Amino acid sequence: MQTNGLLLTSDLGGEGREATLAAGVRSGAVVRIRHGAYIDAGRWDAASSEERTRLRTRAFVRACASPPVIAFTSAAAEWDLPGFRVRDDRVHTLDPGAHPARSRADVFRHSGPLPPEDVEVRDGILVTSLPRTIADVIRMVSVEAAVAYFDAALRVVAWRGHGLYDLTAAEAFRAGIHARLDAMPGARGIRQARFVTDFADGRAQLPGESVSRLWMQRLGVPAPILQLEVLLAGGRRAYPDFAWPMLRRFGAFDGDGKYLDPAMARGLSVRDVLRTQRTRESELCAATDWTPVRWGSERLTGIDAFAAFLRSHQLLR
Structure with missing residues (x-):
């Protein structure tokens, strides 16, 4: 199990070292995550919400x-x-026993059935399987967060890159979640979970795209085609x-990940990413004669x- 920069007093030894960490917390150079666990403030400030969850x-x-x-x-993180x-x-955490240990301010201990097939190991940590995690979490969070989580899970199981989306794999995963939900009629959040299971689409790349699509549906905007293949000059392809098509529009959501996530930026600087996006948008306009619509989290x-x-x-309208 990687500790991702955590400073654990159990590993460091010596009261003097713990006193040094406590002084770092007072100065703002170190962040205390929980009892006995600290991290450099710069590392913590730079971490995403999901990374902070993993650190905790x-x-x-x-x-x-x-x-x-x-x-x-x-x-999910x-x-x-x-x-x-x-x-x-x-x-x-999830405990299969009827009486789990008591929850605390920083730990929520759930109880419920937990068959062996619902548990996997990731980076040395026992976690609920991807299907079990989705079936649990989409009942408990806001509908916006639920769609973002489910879209991302479908992307894990069905996205093959370069516009390729494995519908068979996606629908098999969706059917598995429906089966889980059917086995818990009347459970908390079940109505929302069924809607999200039907609505989710792994062609969304970012949470902002997921929420945009959800709000479009609620507002009555014509359903967009996601990742439509567009043939550009020279035989290249783009996927807005x-x-x-009927409205002669294409849209792009500019999430921070396109500029800050190394995997999405592919080693390019922010300036180079912006230049690439402007070129791509111009080429899409030339190929389709459609109007671009661009937005971000704002x-x-x-x-x-x-x-x-x-x-x-x-x-x-």
């Missing part, structure tokens, strides 16, 4: 006498699934995030503000 989980697991099973939003504005500083402050933005681009 590792600090907790290292302090446990026996390995717990990490679940719910904590498990272990599966590298980004949520949407999920605010939860607790580590979530959203496309409305348009997702609320559904009313998003509706006004869509109206300004003739995507909503």
Whole structure:
């Protein structure tokens, strides 16, 4: 299990070292994650919400006498699934016993059935399987976060890159979640979970795309085609995030990941990413004669503000 830069007093030894860490917390150079677990403030400030969740989980697991099973939003982070504005500083665990240990301020201990096939090991940590994690989490978070989680899970199982999406794999995963939900009629959040299971689409790359699509559906915007293949000059291909051929529009969501995530930026600087996007947009316009519509998280402050933005681009009456 990687500790990702955690400073654990159990590993360091000596009261003097712990006193030094405490002094670092007072000065702002070090952040205390939980009892006995610290991290450099710069590392913590640079971490995404999901990375912070993983750090909390590792600090907790290292302090446990026996390995717990990490679940719910904590498990989603272990599966590298980004949520949407999920605010939860607790580590979530799942115990198959009827009477789990008591929850604390930083740990929420759930109880419930936990068959062996619902548990996997990721980076040395026991976590609920991807299907179990999705079936659990989409019942408990906001519908926006639930769609973002499910879209990301479908992307894990079905996205093959370069516009290739394995519909068979996606539908098999979706059917498995439906089967799980059918086995728990009347459970908390079951109605939302069924809607999300039907609505999810792994062609969304970022939580902002997932939420944009959800709000479009709620507002009555014509359903966009996701990752539509467009043939560019010279035989190259492009895949806009959203496309409305009948409206002669294509859309792109500019999430921070396109500039900051090394995997998405592919080693390019922010300036180079912007230049590449402008070139690609110009080529898409030339190939389709459609109007581009571009937005980012600043348009997702609320559904009313998003509706006004869509109206300004003739995507909503």
